[in-house]
Amino acid sequence: xxxxxxxxxxxxxxxxxxxxxxxxxxxxxxxxxxxxxxxxxxxxxxxxxxxxxxxxxxxxxxxxxxxxxxxxxxxxxxxxxxxxxxxxxxxxxxxxxxxxxxxxxxxxxxxxxxxxxxxxxxxxxxxxxxxxxxxxxxxxxxxxxxxxxxxxxxxxxxxxxxxxxxxxxxxxxxxxxxxxxxxxxxxxxxxxxxxxxxxxxxxxxxxxxxxxxxxxxxxxxxxxxxxxxxxxxxxxxxxxxxxxxxxxxxxxxxxxxxxxxxxxxxxxxxxxxxxxxxxxxxxxxxxxxxxxxxxxxxxxxxxxxxxxxxxxxxxxxxxxxxxxxxxxxxxxxxxxxxxxxxxxxxxxxxxxxxxxxxxxxxxxxxxxxxxxxxxxxxxxxxxxxxxxxxxxxxxxxxxxxxxxx
Ligand SMILES: *Cc1c(COP(=O)(O)O)cnc(C)c1O
Numbered sequence: 005x006x007x008x009x010x011x012x013x014x015x016x017x018x019x020x021x022x023x024x025x026x027x028x029x030x031x032x033x034x035x036x037x038x039x040x041x042x043x044x045x046x047x048x049x050x051x052x053x054x055x056x057x058x059x060x061x062x063x064x065x066x067x068x069x070x071x072x073x074x075x076x077x078x079x080x081x082x083x084x085x086x087x088x089x090x091x092x093x094x095x096x097x098x099x100x101x102x103x104x105x106x107x108x109x110x111x112x113x114x115x116x117x118x119x120x121x122x123x124x125x126x127x128x129x130x131x132x133x134x135x136x137x138x139x140x141x142x143x144x145x146x147x148x149x150x151x152x153x154x155x156x157x158x159x160x161x162x163x164x165x166x167x168x169x170x171x172x173x174x175x176x177x178x179x180x181x182x183x184x185x186x187x188x189x190x191x192x193x194x195x196x197x198x199x200x201x202x203x204x205x206x207x208x209x210x211x212x213x214x215x216x217x218x219x220x221x222x223x224x225x226x227x228x229x230x231x232x233x234x235x236x237x238x239x240x241x242x243x244x245x246x247x248x249x250x251x252x253x254x255x256x257x258x259x260x261x262x263x264x265x266x267x268x269x270x271x272x273x274x275x276x277x278x279x280x281x282x283x284x285x286x287x288x289x290x291x292x293x294x295x296x297x298x299x300x301x302x303x304x305x306x307x308x309x310x311x312x313x314x315x316x317x318x319x320x321x322x323x324x325x326x327x328x329x330x331x332x333x334x335x336x337x338x339x340x341x342x343x344x345x346x347x348x349x350x351x352x353x354x355x356x357x358x359x360x361x362x363x364x365x366x367x368x369x370x371x372x373x374x375x376x377x378x379x380x381x382x383x384x385x386x387x388x389x390x391x392x393x394x395x396x397x398x399x400x401x402x403x404x405x406x407x408x409x
Contacts, residue, residue, distance in 0.1 A: 027343045027388045032177050032205065032322050032379035038230040038280050041273040045232060048072070048269035058266050059257055069268050076275035083282045084222070084239065086214040092238045092258045093271055097204035098128040100223035100238035101171075103251055103262065104200045105132045108169045108221070109141055110249035112198070116166030122146040122154060123364035125173055129202055130360070133171070142166070151314035152181035152365050159188050169198045174212070175205035178348050178361040178377055179313030180322030182210065186217055193218040198246075204228050204236075208281030209289065209319055214239065220246065224278075226270065230382065231277035235270035238262075288382050292321040295380050295389045299323060302393030306400055310371055312362055322379045324362075326371040330403045335376060338399050343392045346377050 028036075037045075047053040048069075058073045060066030074088070081088040094100045109119065121133050123145040133143045144162040148154055159170060170192055175182050185201060192199045200221040203212060208229030214222065222239040226232055240246050243259060254263030281288070300323070303309050308328025327335065332347040339345060348359035358372050367375070378396075380389065 024342070026341060027384075027392045029378045029380050029384070029392055030344050030346050031381035031384070032180075032228075032377060033346060034227045034233060035230045035381055036383060037232060037273070038277050038382075040280060041231055041277040044276045045269045045273040048272050054268060054272075056268075058268055059255065073266055073268055073271055076271045079275045080224075080237065080278055083278060084212055084214050085216070086239055086241070089259070090240055090243045092240060092243075092261045093266060094236050094238055094262055095234055096227070096236040097126070097202060097223045097225035099262075100225070100236050101126070101128040101200075101202055102132050103238055103248070104221040104223060104240075105129065105169065105171055106136065106251055107248040107261075108198055108200070108246075109136050109139075111247050112168045113141075116164075116168045117141045118144070118164050118166035119169045119171065120144045120146065120159065120162045120167055121171040122148060122173075124148050124152065124176060124178075124361040125171070126177060126202055126204070129171055129173070147364055147366075148181075150366050151317070152176055152179050152312075152361070153314055153317060154183060154188075156187050156191060160191060163195065163197065167197050169200060171200040171202070173202040173205070175203075175210070175319055176313070176361060177205050178322070178359055179324045179365075180205070180318040180320070180379075181313040182206070182317050182319060184317075185219065189218045205319070205322075208278055209285065209321070211285070214241070221248075226274035226277060229277055229281040231274040232270045235267060235274050237274075284382070289320065291382065292319070292380060292384075295384055295386065296320040296323060298386060298389050299378065299393050302390070302397060306397055312365070312367060312371075312375055321381055322377060324375055324377050326367075326374040326376075327400045328370060328374065329407055330374050330400050332374050332376045334403055335374075335396075335399060338403065339395060343395050345396075346379075347375060348377065 049055055054069045054072055056065035056069040058069040077091050078088045081091055119133060119141060121129055137143050146154055146158050146162055172183055174185060189199050198220045201219050202223045204225040205228060207224045220241045225236040240248050248261060250261045252263050257263050257266060310326045312324040336345055336347060359375055362372050362375055
């Protein structure tokens with residue numbers, strides 16, 4: 005363990021300079037922040053800037069802080085094409101998912117106690133739904149096809165007269181597979197069933213227009229689009245009419261839906277990061293497409309390589325790959341000082357467990373236990389991808405030879 009103050013001291017550390025810098029291929033777990041977002045954040049921390057409590061409206065300090073929080077809310081709303089007052093700031097997508105699902109379950113249980121979601125959701129959705137099962141709700145966990153996709157038919161067949169909410173993610177965090185939401189959203193709207201979407205992996209990477217797509221609740225997380233960790237938001241369509249029940253009670257902030265002093269610095273940085281991601285959407289996408297092409301071509305030099313998730317319907321920044329006869333944990337550990345890759349999601353806190361997402365897709369055996377996720381982004385260079393690809397190929401070959409000895 006190192007002490008925080010030595011971490012921030014100016015003396016350069018001995019070890020890192022002589023070694024080549026490790027390559028970060030875990031952008032789906034979190035992204036580094038955009039520099040402009042960091043600068044905006046710093047401006048909201050000290051006496052010279054907008055450090056005040058945005059709820060302290062008795063003085064100018066608080067008023068100015070409130071003003072920039074509201075500007076941030078407005079800016080995010082403009083990009084999503086929704087009303088600013090339908091956005092509730094939270095601590096991230098885990099909290100947004102909890103608030104959306106538990107909040108709707110609590111406030112609409114008189115109408116019915118059935119929820120539909122999928123077996124390939126993020127744990128923050130799965131575990132929330134499992135908790136609700138323990139509280140007397142019934143949950144249907146849809147299974148995606150072998151490529152990770154759901155059809156409108158799958159969703160419709162799961163609905164009952166008791167269904168109040170459907171919760172599905174837009175882009176899967178392990179495979180990058182994109183779920184087409186338009187027709188599902190339309191069909192649910194016609195039936196008067198609320199639709200929640202976890203957009204943590206798609207926000208800033210795919211266009212989302214809430215004026216066109218009838219999504220009722222949408223979860224975002226800033227640290228997946230170059231903002232800071234610990235902040236996100238939940239969109240609640242017609243917030244007043246939807247009557248979402250809060251999970252926390254307190255000072256009345258965020259329309260009473262999420263009390264607690266707002267983290268001005270994180271919120272402002274999130275709005276800036278989101279705007280940059282929106283402006284650079286096409287450029288970032290093309291950049292990732294190019295990196296993905298290079299990496300796929302390199303990995304294809306190996307035998308027994310298998311890509312998981314529908315290649316025609318995925319984001320290019322996430323690549324989920326299984327190597328025949330190579331365990332994911334062995335590969336990740338062997339590469340850990342040079343290339344940072346992951347198996348499944350970061351959320352199972354270090355435990356190397358087989359991916360529930362791939363399992364839900366019907367993937368098993370070697371292909372399941374050998375699956376690794378490589379994810380990259382705006383700051384990943386071609387040179388890094390080439391180097392990482394070479395290292396991965398060499399390590400897979402070495403591990404396979406070891407197994408033969
Ligand atoms: C990262 C992630 C989350 C959790 O977001 P936090 O802000 O870290 O709580 C939820 N869903 C998906 C799809 C994610 O990728």
